[in-house]
Amino acid sequence: MGCGTSVGTETQGQKVKTGVTGQQKTDDESVVKTTNPALSDVGVTAMKAAVLIQQWYRRYMARLEMRRRYTWNIFQSIEYAGEQDQLQLSSFFTFMLDNFTQLNGNGPDLISQLLDPVVDPWLDRESSYSQILVPDSYTGPRLSFPLSVSDTNALLCAFKEQQTLHAKYLLQLLYETKKLLKQMPNIIQLSTSYIKDITICGDLHGRLDDLLLIFYKNGLPSADTPYVFNGDFVDRGKKSVEVIILLFAFLLLYPDHVHLNRGNHEDHIMNLRYGFTKEVMQKYKTHGHEILPLFQDIFSLLPVATVIDGKILIVHGGISDETDLDFLSSIERHKLKSALRFPRCSFEQLDISQSYRKTKRLKSGNSSHSSSNSSRNQSKNQKRSNQRNTQRGLRRQESNSSASSSSSSSSSSSSSLCSPRTPSCLSPHPCHPSPSLPNTVNIQHMPFLDSLLSARQPSPSQRREREWKQIVDILWSDPKTQEGCSPNTFRGGGCYFGPDITQKLLLQHGLQLLIRSHECKQEGYELCHGGQVITLFSASNYYEEGSNRGAYIKLGRELVPRFYQYQVSRTTRKLTLTQRVRAAESSAFRALKEKLFSHRSELMSGFQQFDQNNTGVVSVSDWAEVLESVLRLDLPWRTLRPHLCRLAADGSVEYNSCFEDMGTGVSLPQVTPNLAETLFRFRTDIEIIFNIIDKDHSGLISNEEFRQTWRLFSAHLGVDIDDRAIDDLARSIDFNKDGSIDFTEFLEAFRVVHKLDSKDPHLSGK
């Protein structure tokens, strides 16, 4: 601490001290105190005592506030880092699509079937819901279409009672919703002339409690109480299904008074990672495979923007310098199923990429490339591409020929990735390359050339790209204070847009305000760009109990927004700020420690570089530097240090203590640290991939599938992992018989365990 505790060195403290001790002397004096309260010195002393207490208390509260801030930073950093992982995942999917046509030997490509269904969302799917029989034992709501208020009331009651809507009704609800959405334009125009206040809500992320609280405070949707919901209804929260059912139900009931904007989480690839897909499969084991594609279609059919009185624009993410509302209106929005897969990359988008990995050709890849036609263009462009420091995915032809040689002959990094054949991943990846573990196999990237792009006139593919960018910008962008428009490196999609961009767009279209969501704010809302942009977030306690409030806006004819805040509380007893901060902090530090643990070997090698003599300690500065460079999280490491590791007597950091109170779920026999860490770090991604491969959702995949998936994944990451190591690992964990692997069991072993869990002073007393 910078300030020592001094006894009597500071005048102020001294004065009080004397004054206080003076009072303590005799009983007589205290009698004097009570009988003569008007005595000036008594008054002065009491005042000084009060001041002291006030100061002390204020300081305590200030420190609490600081802790809250740091906790917030931790959550946000990790969240955005997680989104970067998302890019990795989607580029991996594309890689798989390009390289593995048939995973199980016979039958159609599993991956492409799930990830890239051929069916156009516009087309009708086969409807089987009429044949589904609902057992008499089902006590949940039985919806009748067209919906009436009694149906929505039944749904509200049911969900409060933790019931699940039967698949039959859900399917019907989805088919009806899809029909309705097809009729809607990309941008909904609303008017306040015939209605009272419009209520606008931000991200809900599957938080049913927040939605119910809003309905309770503000009223259910109706002709008198119109609503706009600004995207991100699903993912992360545990009740995404219930939330989306309610929103769709009210949409069907009051199509003119309930409006839904698409968010970046209304996207099947995001859903794979962030929980919605899993939730649907858990709640609808039998019919999930029919329900999920319907959700996919519906999400792509959601309108992307709402405008009120031609003056207020509501979109989920934000805008870019290229946003053109007229062009946006003309797009066939359903063609963009997922923002993470798009038709083609242009070179301009590639230029944005800031990272690259040095690669070298593998021999097998080399020979096959030169033989194909397009390789001429490839090699010509390879130089250009290398100069631009970017990577590209493979052309299909290349991938076919190289696939036969080995799965590791081609790969894409977590940076930009494009595939000519199918919609592929997001445009260039943010700052850091995928984690470089030791023993990295360097893999060549083939540049992609679309000769059409070199032509000046807009081609169909260029138009497609432009359309894609328009929508992605709307769904993914964030406002920033700096002027101008730059690629959003945090999220890997959309832009950072400055106040000048906002100003320009508003002027251009005669608007006066932009309301968007997409970012969690402590108070539930935040203004920026001189009040021209409002961020609105409606999922309270997003990171942790007590982390933030939720808010909604009401707009009347005068178009002046009024803000309403709330916070869902799980406990009936109101928590003090101290308790809330402690709870949130504890949660944040757990997450942070897990990050440390899953990067252990990199961190250790970093520490050892500063500790050549193997003393086990490094300076605090060096420690912070290692963490910063390995984890790439922009956090105040020095301040957080006491929560993360120990100091030696001389004030240096005992770096081994960073990993002390963490362990693995199951003891892993003879697994190289490398492999274990990879598994820890990518546990979520691996789980998703397994879930995809496991078409019948049995929890089992075959040995061969397991091996192939793993090989793919490790090739993609550039991690050199021995096949035998994988086989040994699979064998050593007790798996089911007959060549199938229970991957849930497998993944359980790679859950990070906090050894001090039982000792966590979580929400202790006062």
Added chain:
Amino acid sequence: MLSDISASDVHSLHKRVKDAFQAFDYEMNNTVDVREITTIIYSLGCFPSQKDIHEFIAELEEDHTGSVHLDKFLPVMTNVLMEHKFPSIPEDVLIQAFEVLDKDSKGYLDSEEMVELMTKEGESFTQDEMTEMLMALADHERRIYYKDIICQLTFDQEI
């Protein structure tokens, strides 16, 4: 005292001040809202009075913009830390302060007494501060047993 401080100590102090500052630098342009200065100073372990803080702010604020820039804050704050200005209050002094207010030496203060004292005397609490304090410190009988709460609320770790 200043001569005892090495360059690396200064660097450390700079880093600490920067970290605390940047926690409130929402727009990432090295400025914070002037209202956050108090929190930042307190969190660095210093214990200025309201008057001290007002003087601080007057020195640091950028001409009525309502914000403070790191360039001004850093040297001033580092100095404060190096010279150990505004030290914290030792526990026993605090207890004595409470005992002064506890006229009948009950060992506790009633919530009503607390409210009266904190909102009328000294550097008065706002309504919100008062509510939060009572919620945090008063027991079910609306009493504040000050010796107990001091241990609970005194800060453990550096942060």
